[in-house]
Amino acid sequence: MTAFRNLIYDFEEFGLIIRDLLSGIKTIRDSWDETLTEMYLIGSKALPLVLLGGLFSGVILAIETGHQLKIFGATSLISRTVSLGMVRELGPVVTGLLLAARTGAKNSSEIGAMKLSDQIDALTAFGFNPVHKLVLPRTVAALIMFLPLTLIADITGIFGGMLIAYQTFQIELAWFWDTAVNALKMKDLFVGFAKPFFFGFFISTISCYFGLRTKGGTTGLGKNTINAVVYSSIVILILDFIFTKIVWEVL
Amino acid sequence: MVELKNISLSFGEKLILENVSFTIENNLTTVIVGPSGAGKSSILKIIAGLWRPDSGEIFFNGKDIFKMCESEYQTMRKKIGIVFQSNALFDSLSVTENILYFLPERKSLTDHELKEISERLLNFVNMDGTGDLYPEELSGGMKKRIAIARALAFNPKLILFDEPTTGLDPLNSASIIELIEKLKESGTTSVVVSHILNDVVELGEQIIVINDGSIVESGRIEKLITSEDPFVNKFFYRLIKHDRIMKSSYNMYELVNV
Numbered sequence: 001m002t003a004f005r006n007l008i009y010d011f012e013e014f015g016l017i018i019r020d021l022l023s024g025i026k027t028i029r030d031s032w033d034e035t036l037t038e039m040y041l042i043g044s045k046a047l048p049l050v051l052l053g054g055l056f057s058g059v060i061l062a063i064e065t066g067h068q069l070k071i072f073g074a075t076s077l078i079s080r081t082v083s084l085g086m087v088r089e090l091g092p093v094v095t096g097l098l099l100a101a102r103t104g105a106k107n108s109s110e111i112g113a114m115k116l117s118d119q120i121d122a123l124t125a126f127g128f129n130p131v132h133k134l135v136l137p138r139t140v141a142a143l144i145m146f147l148p149l150t151l152i153a154d155i156t157g158i159f160g161g162m163l164i165a166y167q168t169f170q171i172e173l174a175w176f177w178d179t180a181v182n183a184l185k186m187k188d189l190f191v192g193f194a195k196p197f198f199f200g201f202f203i204s205t206i207s208c209y210f211g212l213r214t215k216g217g218t219t220g221l222g223k224n225t226i227n228a229v230v231y232s233s234i235v236i237l238i239l240d241f242i243f244t245k246i247v248w249e250v251l
Numbered sequence: 252m253v254e255l256k257n258i259s260l261s262f263g264e265k266l267i268l269e270n271v272s273f274t275i276e277n278n279l280t281t282v283i284v285g286p287s288g289a290g291k292s293s294i295l296k297i298i299a300g301l302w303r304p305d306s307g308e309i310f311f312n313g314k315d316i317f318k319m320c321e322s323e324y325q326t327m328r329k330k331i332g333i334v335f336q337s338n339a340l341f342d343s344l345s346v347t348e349n350i351l352y353f354l355p356e357r358k359s360l361t362d363h364e365l366k367e368i369s370e371r372l373l374n375f376v377n378m379d380g381t382g383d384l385y386p387e388e389l390s391g392g393m394k395k396r397i398a399i400a401r402a403l404a405f406n407p408k409l410i411l412f413d414e415p416t417t418g419l420d421p422l423n424s425a426s427i428i429e430l431i432e433k434l435k436e437s438g439t440t441s442v443v444v445s446h447i448l449n450d451v452v453e454l455g456e457q458i459i460v461i462n463d464g465s466i467v468e469s470g471r472i473e474k475l476i477t478s479e480d481p482f483v484n485k486f487f488y489r490l491i492k493h494d495r496i497m498k499s500s501y502n503m504y505e506l507v508n509v
Contacts, residue, residue: 030358118339125299126353127328 014209017131021139021205024132031137038141043149046102050149051156053098057090058082058157062164075169076179082161083180088188088247091154092195093240096203099146100232104207107138108228111211112221120212130212139204146200147193154192191247198239203232252277252409252440253298258307260293260464267293268304268464275409275442275457280435282443282455286486290464291444292336295411298442299333300324332402336414338394340386340401346373347382350401372400376430392423399430403439410434412443416450428453448487460486 028035065081111134114120123130158180165171210228214221253275260268268290275281275298283291296302298309300316309316311327319327340349347369354360354368373379376396386394395415402410412431416424424447431441431454443454451458451472458475460468460483468475468483476487 114341117342118335118337119341121296121301122333122335122339124301125328125331125333127325128353 017209020131021135024136027132028136028140034137035140038138039145042103042141042145049098050095050153053094054153054156055160057094058086058160059164061085062161066169078165079176079180080183083158083183086154086157087192091157092150095150095153096199096236097233100203101229104203104228104232105225107207108211108225111208112214112224115214135208142200142204146196150196195243199236202235206232254310256308258304260304266464271466273459278440279456280441280454281457282451283459284445284451285461289461291461292413295413295444299411300328329405330408332407332410334398334402334412338398342386346384346397350404354404372403376400392419395427409440414445416447
């Protein structure tokens with residue numbers, strides 16, 4: 001019963017942060033410098049990680065599906081499988097999970113350390129809303145940066161798949177690229193490009209929420225950072241399931 | 252200036268403050284003193300607006316702060332500065348950036364004007380030339396002085412100090428006490444929370460003794476060292492002893508001279 005009550009309390013607290021976030025959208029102009037810094041930190045610092053994540057996802061996808069399709073003599077479908085798989089599923093999910101680990105841990109530990117050293121109290125005491133000052137710039141930065149990063153993961157994934165298809169299954173590079181691009185329909189692009197916005201929003205708000213509720217010294221900080229990454233990752237997987245279900249059954 | 256009426260606060264079943272009432276007089280340094288865990292910092296956090304009490308009223312210049320509209324409340328908040336025990340400086344910002352961070356008109360001032368404000372405040376706390384340093388490069392006493400400069404950035408009428416000399420060596424403690432006295436000369440009212448007797452003696456024009464969430468005694472130091480309350484007697488034992496020694500030496504001196 002206590003666990004259930006705590007869960008309700010957690011949801012209520014998270015809801016209040018979302019409310020503060022939405023009510024403070026107009027104040028983003030005051031925190032534009034912080035937003036640009038966060039965009040730089042999310043974008044440039046996570047780029048190598050996303051490049052590698054995207055590349056290897058495409059490579060593995062091409063190897064696994066290629067060998068299965070070869071049994072049926074349908075290796076020509078690798079390009080289609082890789083491009084649809086990357087744009088609709090693996091690109092957004094792999095980017096989301098990598099950024100949940102990187103950006104989520106960063107947000108939670110930074111804000112958590114500020115909480116433990118009274119910096120959050122200082123903001124409140126001097127008349128600032130910590131959600132406007134800390135959560136809003138991080139969330140806006142995530143909303144702006146997650147889409148280009150996902151696009152980069154998609155492209156490198158298709159590129160990796162193309163190299164494997166050429167090297168292992170002797171498929172022409174130009175033909176692979178053409179069929180991969182042509183296989184994508186508006187619906188696929190919509191799904192692939194909508195997911196990063198939701199993933200970015202929830203990774204940022206969940207990790208900041210765990211940072212803001214940090215207590216219990218360094219042990220508490222570590223625990224909340226782990227929770228931020230775990231919960232963000234779980235939410236990404238759940239959201240991905242919901243999206244996939246909606247796309248196949250509604251759209 | 253600020254009046255607290257019957258303030259009570261509890262966390263779960265733990266009672267933190269019980270019917271605390273006192274008035275912070277304009278341009279008078281109030282020291283809230285008591286043992287660790289007595290509820291001193293809780294009072295400060297309630298005045299600063301960080302915690303809301305379960306019951307009671309707080310009046311700022313005669314107005315109930317819990318009945319103020321948002322804009323009135325924000326205006327009132329800008330008149331109160333706070334210096335945290337941990338200093339709460341932003342470790343990713345330089346000293347100058349820390350000082351100017353809370354300045355409301357920061358965006359509308361030129362770089363030259365901002366530099367002037369920062370230099371004036373650094374000069375006030377005797378920290379000239381440290382604007383480009385980062386908090387990690389400062390000693391405990393220096394951090395405290397920067398925290399005071401930051402609190403002064405928007406000319407507050409009231410500054411709250413949470414354990415300002417705790418953990419500092421005697422020289423640094425003396426310099427912080429001097430700064431608080433200097434603030435009084437410039438017309439700023441200070442509330443100091445401390446468990447250090449020296450702070451009480453040096454600063455306390457109005458002293459509030461708190462234990463287990465309740466006020467046990469209040470007044471000037473002369474009143475406290477003659478108090479009949481057993482807790483006050485115990486807490487101020489060293490001062491009372493010192494006072495008796497001084498009085499007996501004075502009596503001896505008088506006896507010899509007569």
